[in-house]
Amino acid sequence: MIQNILRLLQITTVLTRYNVLPYLLPPSKKSINKIQGHKLKRALERLGPVFIKFGQSISSRTDILNEDITNNLLLICDRLPSFSYKIAVKTIESEFNCKLSDIFSSFSEKPIAAASISQVHRAVTIEGKEVAVKVLRPNIEKTFSRDIKMLSWLAEIAEKFSEQSKRLKPVELVKTFAEICRLELDLRFEAAHSSELKENTKHDRGFYVPEIDWSRTSKKVLTLEWMEAIPIYEVEKLNNRKQIAINLIESFCNQVYRDCFFHADMHPGNLMIDSNNNIIALDCGIMGRIDRETCYYVIEILKGFLNRDYDHVAKMHFRAGYVPSQHRNFVTACRAIGEPIVGQPIQKISFARLLTQLLKITGDFDMKVQTQLLLLQKTMILLEGTCRKVYPEINMWKVVETWINNQHESKIGYREKIKSSYPIKAIQGIFSLIEKLNLIADKKLQVKNKSNGKAYFLLWSVIIILIVKLLIS
Numbered sequence: 001m002i003q004n005i006l007r008l009l010q011i012t013t014v015l016t017r018y019n020v021l022p023y024l025l026p027p028s029k030k031s032i033n034k035i036q037g038h039k040l041k042r043a044l045e046r047l048g049p050v051f052i053k054f055g056q057s058i059s060s061r062t063d064i065l066n067e068d069i070t071n072n073l074l075l076i077c078d079r080l081p082s083f084s085y086k087i088a089v090k091t092i093e094s095e096f097n098c099k100l101s102d103i104f105s106s107f108s109e110k111p112i113a114a115a116s117i118s119q120v121h122r123a124v125t126i127e128g129k130e131v132a133v134k135v136l137r138p139n140i141e142k143t144f145s146r147d148i149k150m151l152s153w154l155a156e157i158a159e160k161f162s163e164q165s166k167r168l169k170p171v172e173l174v175k176t177f178a179e180i181c182r183l184e185l186d187l188r189f190e191a192a193h194s195s196e197l198k199e200n201t202k203h204d205r206g207f208y209v210p211e212i213d214w215s216r217t218s219k220k221v222l223t224l225e226w227m228e229a230i231p232i233y234e235v236e237k238l239n240n241r242k243q244i245a246i247n248l249i250e251s252f253c254n255q256v257y258r259d260c261f262f263h264a265d266m267h268p269g270n271l272m273i274d275s276n277n278n279i280i281a282l283d284c285g286i287m288g289r290i291d292r293e294t295c296y297y298v299i300e301i302l303k304g305f306l307n308r309d310y311d312h313v314a315k316m317h318f319r320a321g322y323v324p325s326q327h328r329n330f331v332t333a334c335r336a337i338g339e340p341i342v343g344q345p346i347q348k349i350s351f352a353r354l355l356t357q358l359l360k361i362t363g364d365f366d367m368k369v370q371t372q373l374l375l376l377q378k379t380m381i382l383l384e385g386t387c388r389k390v391y392p393e394i395n396m397w398k399v400v401e402t403w404i405n406n407q408h409e410s411k412i413g414y415r416e417k418i419k420s421s422y423p424i425k426a427i428q429g430i431f432s433l434i435e436k437l438n439l440i441a442d443k444k445l446q447v448k449n450k451s452n453g454k455a456y457f458l459l460w461s462v463i464i465i466l467i468v469k470l471l472i473s
Contacts, residue, residue, distance in 0.1 A: 037072030049116035050147035082114035130226035193284035206247030229272035288375035
């Protein structure tokens with residue numbers, strides 16, 4: 001209790017110092033969007049790992065927060081002072097119940113990077129392989145548990161007393177954030193994420209995920225292949241920047257719309273470029289999953305905007321249940337959003353601006369927050385910013401449009417047609433087809449025995465059902 005009170009006093013002091021607290025207090029009539037973005041950013045960085053991560057997690061809430069705040073939250077510094085070499089060694093030896101020298105022939109005393117949850121050392125295994133070793137910060141679980149409880153308490157107060165916070169759904173937001181943090185605090189989950197992403201993208205052009213060393217990976221230690229590469233933000237050192245930007249966009253499309261599993265923390269600090277211009281994806285602690293149906297609706301909405309078909313955009317929102325169908329004026333709102341953006345020269349069209357305007361306007365039409373889309377939205381904004389830094393003239397919409405038309409449209413379209421069929425008609429059609437196939441088999445094989453006829457009927461039934469299941473899975 002005393003510890004919580006002291007922590008609350010510390011939080012209050014920091015928020016007051018940066019003039020943030022007055023805009024968060026329930027009795028205040030001031031809008032949260034009056035907070036200066038750079039001050040909120042500095043306050044969260046000062047409060048430590050949990051608040052840094054929380055700030056990053058709400059950076060996509062452009063429907064509630066203004067551009068100044070969200071832009072600053074995207075830039076929150078996830079770098080903290082490193083912890084000692086002795087603690088890193090002690091953690092590794094405790095996790096594997098052996099001496100450091102039993103698994104590594106060399107281990108750098110100074111970390112090459114130190115973030116809010118962990119730090120990374122360069123090492124060489126006893127087999128002579130160069131690796132990167134990520135070690136969890138000491139007592140980080142206790143820190144997160146304490147501050148998440150505090151955030152939950154503050155969220156409950158805000159939701160109870162502040163009208164403007166209700167659409168933000170602070171309690172639900174903190175719960176979602178806590179679940180993401182729970183996964184990040186176990187490095188085995190990050191290893192599993194990396195492994196799955198590597199498997200999914202192994203044939204993708206210009207994209208590579210380092211190999212995990214599972215024998216040297218545990219809850220608090222992650223060991224992976226060392227990569228000789230330069231950070232993507234060192235733009236002046238990059239060759240063929242246009243192709244790098246195209247590869248990054250195509251890889252994102254593959255991850256989201258092909259695999260429904262994507263790297264959700266794609267900021268420049270987590271992307272590197274090797275000597276062959278491959279994009280090296282690091283830090284898979286935060287990943288996004290969305291279902292196939294959501295992928296379909298998102299891609300159809302984007303296509304609608306690309307084609308300036310605002311009726312289609314509105315219909316997709318209605319069909320997905322994002323906006324209640326009684327709001328017939330929603331199509332006009334879509335046009336009002338799309339024309340000022342899509343009507344510009346295509347190189348100047350901004351995904352981030354379109355998403356921001358779309359989310360803001362949908363709130364006026366009773367659209368509930370789609371939590372499964374928040375990570376996707378944040379990643380798209382990060383992706384756009386990174387691509388434009390690498391190659392400012394990149395025609396992002398053209399790259400996406402080409403990818404949609406050439407690689408994905410037919411697959412998604414056919415599956416969704418099957419999914420959206422009326423159940424009764426679909427079942428009738430399947431059994432009608434089975435009957436026809438059964439008659440053909442009877443004639444060709446001259447099956448007269450009824451039991452054999454039933455057997456063929458069941459056989460065709462199983463075959464057709466398996467085919468349909470395969471198509472829609």
